[in-house]
Amino acid sequence: xxxxxxxxxxxxxxxxxxxxxxxxxxxxxxxxxxxxxxxxxxxxxxxxxxxxxxxxxxxxxxxxxxxxxxxxxxxxxxxxxxxxxxxxxxxxxxxxxxxxxxxxxxxxxxxxxxxxxxxxxxxxxxxxxxxxxxxxxxxxxxxxxxxxxxxxxxxxxxxxxxxxxxxxxxxxxxxxxxxxxxxxxxxxxxxxxxxxxxxxxxxxxxxxxxxxxxxxxxxxxxxxxxxxxxxxxxxxxxxxxxxxxxxxxxxxxxxxxxxxxxxxxxxxxxxxxxxxxxxxxxxxxxxxxxxxxxxxxxxxxxxxxxxxxxxxxxxxxxxxxxxxxxxxxxxxxxxxxxxxxxxxxxxxxxxxxxxxxxxxxxxxxxxxxxxxxxxxxxxxxxxxxxxxxxxxxxxxxxxxxxxxxxxxxxxxxxxxxxxxxxxxxxxxxxxxxxxxxxxxxxxxxxxxxxxxxxxxxxxxxxxxxxxxxxxxxxxxxxxxxxxxxxxxxxxxxxxxxxxxxxxxxxxxxxxxxxxxxxxxxxxxx
Amino acid sequence: xxxxxxxxxxxxxxxxxxxxxxxxxxxxxxxxxxxxxxxxxxxxxxxxxxxxxxxxxxxxxxxxxxxxxxxxxxxxxxxxxxxxxxxxxxxxxxxxxxxxxxxxxxxxxxxxxxxxxxxxxxxxxxxxxxxxxxxxxxxxxxxxxxxxxxxxxxxxxxxxxxxxxxxxxxxxxxxxxxxxxxxxxxxxxxxxxxxxxxxxxxxxxxxxxxxxxxxxxxxxxxxxxxxxxxxxxxxxxxxxxxxxxxxxxxxxxxxxxxxxxxxxxxxxxxxxxxxxxxxxxxxxxxxxxxxxxxxxxxxxxxxxxxxxxxxxxx
Numbered sequence: 001x002x003x004x005x006x007x008x009x010x011x012x013x014x015x016x017x018x019x020x021x022x023x024x025x026x027x028x029x030x031x032x033x034x035x036x037x038x039x040x041x042x043x044x045x046x047x048x049x050x051x052x053x054x055x056x057x058x059x060x061x062x063x064x065x066x067x068x069x070x071x072x073x074x075x076x077x078x079x080x081x082x083x084x085x086x087x088x089x090x091x092x093x094x095x096x097x098x099x100x101x102x103x104x105x106x107x108x109x110x111x112x113x114x115x116x117x118x119x120x121x122x123x124x125x126x127x128x129x130x131x132x133x134x135x136x137x138x139x140x141x142x143x144x145x146x147x148x149x150x151x152x153x154x155x156x157x158x159x160x161x162x163x164x165x166x167x168x169x170x171x172x173x174x175x176x177x178x179x180x181x182x183x184x185x186x187x188x189x190x191x192x193x194x195x196x197x198x199x200x201x202x203x204x205x206x207x208x209x210x211x212x213x214x215x216x217x218x219x220x221x222x223x224x225x226x227x228x229x230x231x232x233x234x235x236x237x238x239x240x241x242x243x244x245x246x247x248x249x250x251x252x253x254x255x256x257x258x259x260x261x262x263x264x265x266x267x268x269x270x271x272x273x274x275x276x277x278x279x280x281x282x283x284x285x286x287x288x289x290x291x292x293x294x295x296x297x298x299x300x301x302x303x304x305x306x307x308x309x310x311x312x313x314x315x316x317x318x319x320x321x322x323x324x325x326x327x328x329x330x331x332x333x334x335x336x337x338x339x340x341x342x343x344x345x346x347x348x349x350x351x352x353x354x355x356x357x358x359x360x361x362x363x364x365x366x367x368x369x370x371x372x373x374x375x376x377x378x379x380x381x382x383x384x385x386x387x388x389x390x391x392x393x394x395x396x397x398x399x400x401x402x403x404x405x406x407x408x409x410x411x412x413x414x415x416x417x418x419x420x421x422x423x424x425x426x427x428x429x430x431x432x433x434x435x436x437x438x439x440x441x442x443x444x445x446x447x448x449x450x451x452x453x454x455x456x457x458x459x460x461x462x463x464x465x466x467x468x469x470x471x472x473x474x475x476x477x478x479x480x481x482x483x484x485x486x487x488x489x490x491x492x493x494x495x496x497x498x499x500x501x502x503x504x505x506x507x508x509x510x511x512x513x514x515x516x517x518x519x520x521x522x523x524x525x
Numbered sequence: 526x527x528x529x530x531x532x533x534x535x536x537x538x539x540x541x542x543x544x545x546x547x548x549x550x551x552x553x554x555x556x557x558x559x560x561x562x563x564x565x566x567x568x569x570x571x572x573x574x575x576x577x578x579x580x581x582x583x584x585x586x587x588x589x590x591x592x593x594x595x596x597x598x599x600x601x602x603x604x605x606x607x608x609x610x611x612x613x614x615x616x617x618x619x620x621x622x623x624x625x626x627x628x629x630x631x632x633x634x635x636x637x638x639x640x641x642x643x644x645x646x647x648x649x650x651x652x653x654x655x656x657x658x659x660x661x662x663x664x665x666x667x668x669x670x671x672x673x674x675x676x677x678x679x680x681x682x683x684x685x686x687x688x689x690x691x692x693x694x695x696x697x698x699x700x701x702x703x704x705x706x707x708x709x710x711x712x713x714x715x716x717x718x719x720x721x722x723x724x725x726x727x728x729x730x731x732x733x734x735x736x737x738x739x740x741x742x743x744x745x746x747x748x749x750x751x752x753x754x755x756x757x758x759x760x761x762x763x764x765x766x767x768x769x770x771x772x773x774x775x776x777x778x779x780x781x782x783x784x785x786x787x788x789x790x791x792x793x794x795x796x797x798x799x800x801x802x803x804x805x806x807x808x809x810x811x812x813x814x815x816x817x818x819x820x821x822x823x824x825x826x827x828x829x830x831x832x833x834x835x836x837x838x839x
């Protein structure tokens with residue numbers, strides 16, 4: 001039997017090979033003056049007052065706040081150069097920066113500020129999560145460069161919340177409509193020049209920017225949803241910069257880049273806290289001895305070194321000491337399994353002969369440890385915690401579910417231990433503490449069983465509206481000390497951001513996890 | 526023939542109705558609330574009030590039946606609603622991304638046919654000799670490698686190590702080589718094996734023997750008597766491969782940052798973006814039905830014995 005074909009096979013193979021070779025792709029690198037970055041999705045229409053699909057880092061490139069948040073909770077002037085607060089803490093008068101124009105040439109003045117507040121306050125329900133929006137009674141134009149903000153209560157975090165990326169930033173009045181902005185026109189250093197759906201967004205420098213001009217002329221943000229593909233894109237020179245948490249780059253890839261010296265790597269200071277909330281409203285964690293024993297039983301150093309690749313420092317308290325009002329010198333719960341066992345013995349949780357799980361009054365010492373099932377890191381940490389607890393006779397049952405189901409558990413308190421991060425700057429500590437009073441938060445659920453819960457909530461209510469700095473410090477000390485002593489949290493590590501760059505100088509970290517300081521970056525010589 | 530086509534097309538509307546109701550219910554049977562995902566993507570703490578507001582915004586606060594009927598009514602007017610995540614019209618987004626997926630799928634189909642047919646013929650011609658062993662080994666390996674893993678291997682070799690091909694994005698031909706190879710390999714291997722077996726079987730049949738006895742030239746025997754008959758199962762298989770190839774692109778698009786419907790749909794799954802998933806499923810149903818119809822027509826053209834309408838005429 002003779003079939004034709006061998007020749008044909010050869011031809012096809014040759015054509016395929018030729019196609020592969022002539023496609024020859026030299027390591028790209030960005031054109032001069034362009035920084036190529038990547039993000040999981042397009043940046044959205046960029047409306048300063050709206051949420052998803054607007055991406056926060058990009059909103060911050062185009063729109064600016066009245067004041068800026070700096071490391072340690074320091075507030076510095078931005079579009080407002082000065083402000084005075086009335087003695088009763090209810091009236092804020094802002095003096096606006098002179099000579100600022102929107103990128104379409106219209107001036108930034110008191111009328112523009114008021115127009116933006118009007119749009120915001122017309123839809124208060126949308127911003128219900130932010131206490132400031134609920135607190136605003138009125139916004140008045142005093143003169144072209146002066147604006148007065150009147151509040152219902154003397155709400156102290158007002159300036160902190162004015163510094164947020166959204167929703168209190170300013171678009172040109174010419175583009176404001178009741179249905180959002182017609183086009184992204186802000187006062188910021190960048191303008192959104194082009195969006196190609198699913199492929200990239202292009203930002204160009206705002207020629208009329210009032211502040212220092214960024215060194216880069218253009219920023220291209222490529223859409224790369226998958227962190228592994230992003231790492232490959234960096235390695236092959238398709239992008240110059242990876243910036244952010246584990247959603248942007250996995251610890252594996254980051255460690256590989258760092259050890260092999262591929263590009264420059266950097267890790268930020270603590271930005272938020274990775275913790276487990278311990279449910280005081282449910283047995284057996286309603287027993288303070290059990291919560292303290294759990295805190296002493298977990299070997300955080302081992303978790304930080306082995307599972308977090310040393311990228312996140314060990315956490316001893318709910319908030320890192322680099323946040324406002326949080327450097328309190330609380331005594332950490334050190335890793336001390338013997339002490340944990342002693343605490344449990346004293347509380348009547350004893351090991352039956354030949355058993356591995358402690359029992360009290362016929363009840364085994366068993367807790368549900370809930371985590372996001374497809375989050376490899378949470379799973380690994382949960383397993384390590386489980387092993388640590390097992391060593392002192394606590395049976396931790398692992399419950400791995402999808403993110404949405406875990407959130408539902410946080411809301412209704414169906415957990416023994418559950419993962420939860422604090423919100424980071426500038427929300428920590430005030431917004432986070434504020435949320436502890438709301439029943440739908442893991443924190444409320446975790447604290448529900450504390451005998452002094454009502455007292456804690458009252459102090460939280462007071463700390464947000466006190467105008468006396470010393471009193472505020474004392475209240476925070478009380479709240480955070482009580483929570484620490486009651487051991488309703490198992491702080492594990494402080495979350496950090498990571499950056500990998502090539503050919504870029506000045507890559508640093510901002511005070512907030514959501515803002516990327518592109519302005520300080522410049523092409524390496 | 527026209528009646529056959531019309532009849533087949535008439536089954537499409539009830540099928541789409543059934544699929545849409547099924548998908549609608551399945552999505553809502555799963556646990557979890559899209560409002561929570563919306564808040565997560567918006568960085569808004571999920572208080573009860575915030576969840577309720579998000580549910581109102583997304584229209585999830587209404588009874589299930591009402592949600593479905595209003596969706597259906599709008600869908601009949603080709604309005605598939607707004608994506609929960611991008612807040613854009615879903616159909617508009619899907620049609621925007623579809624050409625990229627069709628390009629990838631069509632290229633993969635072309636490569637599958639262009640490579641598998643000669644390989645299968647080559648193997649059959651050299652039965653139990655080296656080429657046959659090679660093809661069978663390749664086929665064995667090919668069907669065993671998951672396409673996403675192959676994708677990463679290709680990237681490691683051709684993008685990271687050799688730096689010959691761009692690792693992601695859509696652009697010139699060079700951007701297509703790796704994703705197409707990753708999508709096509711499995712179908713290609715199945716096809717090659719199938720054609721080999723089919724040709725060997727046909728070659729042993731009596732009409733081929735008679736043709737030989739009649740002294741027909743070998744070339745003609747192969748072309749008219751073996752290949753034409755042996756291709757029939759390949760046509761059927763190709764119809765199935767189209768589904769496989771489109772399914773494969775869903776995964777591959779994510780790895781290669783290919784801006785197609787697959788990537789859009791996968792992120793929609795992750796974010797519980799119900800309107801996108803409902804519209805996507807319908808779109809894929811239409812594509813599948815159309816492809817199957819095309820395959821049946823091709824089949825009829827190749828084999829007059831099964832031509833529709835023939836039976837009635839007989």
